[in-house]
Amino acid sequence: MATITDEVKLERFPHLYVKLDTPKGRGVFSTAPICKGTILDICPVLVLPPDEITRHIEHTTLNHYTYNWPSHSSAKHEDSKQPNGQLEQSSREPRRTTTQAIVLGLGSMFNHSRLHQNVAWQRDLERQVVVYRALRDIAADEELCISYGDRLTFKDAEQDGVCTDQESEIEVLSRIELEP
Numbered sequence: 001m002a003t004i005t006d007e008v009k010l011e012r013f014p015h016l017y018v019k020l021d022t023p024k025g026r027g028v029f030s031t032a033p034i035c036k037g038t039i040l041d042i043c044p045v046l047v048l049p050p051d052e053i054t055r056h057i058e059h060t061t062l063n064h065y066t067y068n069w070p071s072h073s074s075a076k077h078e079d080s081k082q083p084n085g086q087l088e089q090s091s092r093e094p095r096r097t098t099t100q101a102i103v104l105g106l107g108s109m110f111n112h113s114r115l116h117q118n119v120a121w122q123r124d125l126e127r128q129v130v131v132y133r134a135l136r137d138i139a140a141d142e143e144l145c146i147s148y149g150d151r152l153t154f155k156d157a158e159q160d161g162v163c164t165d166q167e168s169e170i171e172v173l174s175r176i177e178l179e180p
């Protein structure tokens, strides 16, 4: 029998729907009002190996749906000489790196709003899920939006803003600090 640590309890606010024809493409809405703090969805993620991202994902539409995902690399660090000439023992400690993950379910459907974000998201690295919560009370049929940050790689339907530097939307997504 599975113990509690073997399981991830999933939760979804039952009145959510996807609208197909918003100015941002598809988007997430609710037919019922939502109270601040409500869990909207808990979405499992598919963590991608870094080499798959550079070789494949970056060249596909999926690239617009990935979130940065901290991970640990167990790659052996280089040995290095100490000033006293002794060889420093190589570190076999896991090194913290970042890869990317596809968020399954509604997590990949939330659009960006700089000024009207009403949804916070938080990674749960251990359980490999992202938890989405209402940042404030939300009216029925108001779009549910997260913030991707300031610099976007697409034209913002709310602002006509276009990203001008090299930072990717994915990098921006990873920097968003969330409310608990």
Ligand SMILES: C[S@@+](CC[C@H](N)C(=O)[O-])C[C@H]1O[C@@H](n2cnc3c(N)ncnc32)[C@H](O)[C@@H]1O
Pocket: 023, 024, 025, 026, 027, 064, 065, 108, 109, 110, 111, 112, 113, 154, 155, 156, 157, 158
């Ligand atoms: C994670 S997907 C969100 C779901 C997407 N709208 C769809 O139909 O599949 C991210 C993409 O949605 C679009 N998008 C999200 N927020 C937007 C915004 N504020 N303005 C314009 N397009 C937006 C962009 O094309 C972006 O690459």
